Amino acid sequence: MTATRIRRLASAALAAAVLATVPLAHAQEVPPDQLVKGVTLEVVDLIAKDKEIKAGNRAKLVQLIDAKVLPHFNFSAMTALAMGQGWNKANAEQKKRLTEEFRTLLVRTYASALAAYSEQKLDFRPLRARPSDTDVTVQVRVLQSGAQPVPIDYSMEKTAAGWKVYDVMVGGVSLVANYRTEFNNVVRESGIDGLIKNLTAKNRSLEGAGLEKK
Amino acid sequence: MCRLLFAAWLGILAGCASTGDRDPRDPWEPLNRGIYKFNDKVDTAVARPVATAYQKVVPSEIRERVRNFFGNLADPLIGVNNFMQGKFEDGVSDWARFAFNTTIGLFGLHDVATDMGYEKHNEDFGQTFGRWGAPTGPYLILPFLGSSDVRDGVGTGIDVYADPLGEVRPYHLQYGLWSVRFTQLRADLLDASRILEEAALDKYVFQRDAYLQRRRSLVYDGRPPREKEPEDDSDKDQKAR
Numbered sequence: 001m002t003a004t005r006i007r008r009l010a011s012a013a014l015a016a017a018v019l020a021t022v023p024l025a026h027a028q029e030v031p032p033d034q035l036v037k038g039v040t041l042e043v044v045d046l047i048a049k050d051k052e053i054k055a056g057n058r059a060k061l062v063q064l065i066d067a068k069v070l071p072h073f074n075f076s077a078m079t080a081l082a083m084g085q086g087w088n089k090a091n092a093e094q095k096k097r098l099t100e101e102f103r104t105l106l107v108r109t110y111a112s113a114l115a116a117y118s119e120q121k122l123d124f125r126p127l128r129a130r131p132s133d134t135d136v137t138v139q140v141r142v143l144q145s146g147a148q149p150v151p152i153d154y155s156m157e158k159t160a161a162g163w164k165v166y167d168v169m170v171g172g173v174s175l176v177a178n179y180r181t182e183f184n185n186v187v188r189e190s191g192i193d194g195l196i197k198n199l200t201a202k203n204r205s206l207e208g209a210g211l212e213k214k
Numbered sequence: 215m216c217r218l219l220f221a222a223w224l225g226i227l228a229g230c231a232s233t234g235d236r237d238p239r240d241p242w243e244p245l246n247r248g249i250y251k252f253n254d255k256v257d258t259a260v261a262r263p264v265a266t267a268y269q270k271v272v273p274s275e276i277r278e279r280v281r282n283f284f285g286n287l288a289d290p291l292i293g294v295n296n297f298m299q300g301k302f303e304d305g306v307s308d309w310a311r312f313a314f315n316t317t318i319g320l321f322g323l324h325d326v327a328t329d330m331g332y333e334k335h336n337e338d339f340g341q342t343f344g345r346w347g348a349p350t351g352p353y354l355i356l357p358f359l360g361s362s363d364v365r366d367g368v369g370t371g372i373d374v375y376a377d378p379l380g381e382v383r384p385y386h387l388q389y390g391l392w393s394v395r396f397t398q399l400r401a402d403l404l405d406a407s408r409i410l411e412e413a414a415l416d417k418y419v420f421q422r423d424a425y426l427q428r429r430r431s432l433v434y435d436g437r438p439p440r441e442k443e444p445e446d447d448s449d450k451d452q453k454a455r
Contacts, residue, residue, distance in 0.1 A: 105413065108412055108413075109409060109412055109413040112405070112408065112409045112412055113405075113409055116405035116406075116409070145278050145281065145282060145325050145328070146278065146281040146282035146284075146285040146286075146325050146334070147281065147285060147334060147402070148333070148334045148335060148336040149333070149334075151436055171428055171431070172427060172428050172430070172431020172432065172436055172438070173424045173427045173428050173431070174427060177423070177427065178420060178423045178424055178427065179420075180423075181237065181419055181423050182414070182415045182416055182419050182420060182423075185416070185419065186415065198415055199415070202415055206412055
């Protein structure tokens with residue numbers, strides 16, 4: 001009991017600290033590994049306590065991820081990386097739409113993944129980086145009895161607004177790289193607008209499906 | 215009979231091997247998509263419902279024992295593969311796992327070795343060939359078994375041939391054990407397949423790319439060298455935007 005309370009307090013303090021650093025980027029910054037650990041533990045804790053989410057309320061879970069996790073992701077960087085060369089062919093408006101739709105899709109994917117793993121033990125690896133590094137990989141492992149641990153690697157870069165995630169690798173599979181072939185295929189066949197349409201349709205269909213239990 | 219089917223299948227492969235404008239890693243895409251569709255039907259009709267029921271009916275405590283049991287049977291061969299890849303420390307650790315889990319862990323039902331600091335590894339013959347420098351060859355979907363490539367397909371053949379379950383007699387017991395093992399495997403993948411369903415625009419492409427990335431990572435034990443990306447050399451400044 002006290003352990004959870006302390007953890008909750010710590011996460012709250014950490015969240016406050018994160019918020020505090022945003023306006024003054026030069027002040028004490030949360031190191032990337034601490035950031036990942038703090039946010040992950042907080043979210044896992046919130047999921048564990050929420051009866052509605054445990055009962056399969058996806059909308060609420062997505063909302064939670066949106067509020068707690070997403071501020072730490074750099075979605076335009078993720079979209080650019082996933083698009084590869086297609087990104088430079090898109091105009092500003094298209095870039096904005098692409099980023100929005102990709103963001104919506106990733107939130108859902110991430111929410112499902114987190115819900116699936118939230119009851120497993122997590123092992124936060126110490127950061128192997130120099131203090132001067134601006135591009136690091138934060139490693140977390142999901143431990144499971146009788147199976148090899150699943151590594152989750154967050155690629156993060158330092159920005160004026162603190163550390164931001166620009167790719168997540170699960171079991172050696174880069175989420176961003178995995179979308180590249182798909183995106184390129186669609187762009188080749190039906191252009192940038194085709195991809196936007198495609199992503200929008202995908203998100204719509206998931207919105208409908210999200211209401212049922214998992 | 216089996217051999218005949220295999221020969222016919224190779225014939226189809228050869229016939230398909232020649233058309234342009236496809237992913238260079240997947241020259242047999244039309245055939246693969248066909249097998250993928252077939253596998254998907256089998257999965258929807260049999261494997262997934264059975265695995266879902268298994269997950270619902272059997273308590274997680276028992277499912278963990280089952281996973282441990284089959285995981286333990288696999289450890290000696292994982293050790294052999296580590297030895298063949300020159301990773302002697304890992305190989306010894308795998309054999310120590312088998313020794314401790316089989317005895318103290320009651321025939322592998324309990325994974326005591328992990329608590330003792332001997333971590334479970336993931337190795338197979340496909341990875342060993344990869345470590346030796348064998349290229350993956352074209353991507354390949356195996357009937358029933360799913361994503362593979364030519365290298366891993368050969369590896370899987372040896373994995374199955376060398377599997378200790380093959381020694382179990384009488385046969386109906388052996389088949390029973392295989393069924394439980396596959397059910398367990400499929401049940402463990404239920405979440406992943408649901409996520410795939412949600413995440414992918416084209417499930418086939420998404421799964422293929424994930425498989426190739428995953429295997430590459432496994433061959434290098436999670437630390438693959440950075441891949442050259444000929445199409446895209448402007449990652450850095452894109453990221454800055």
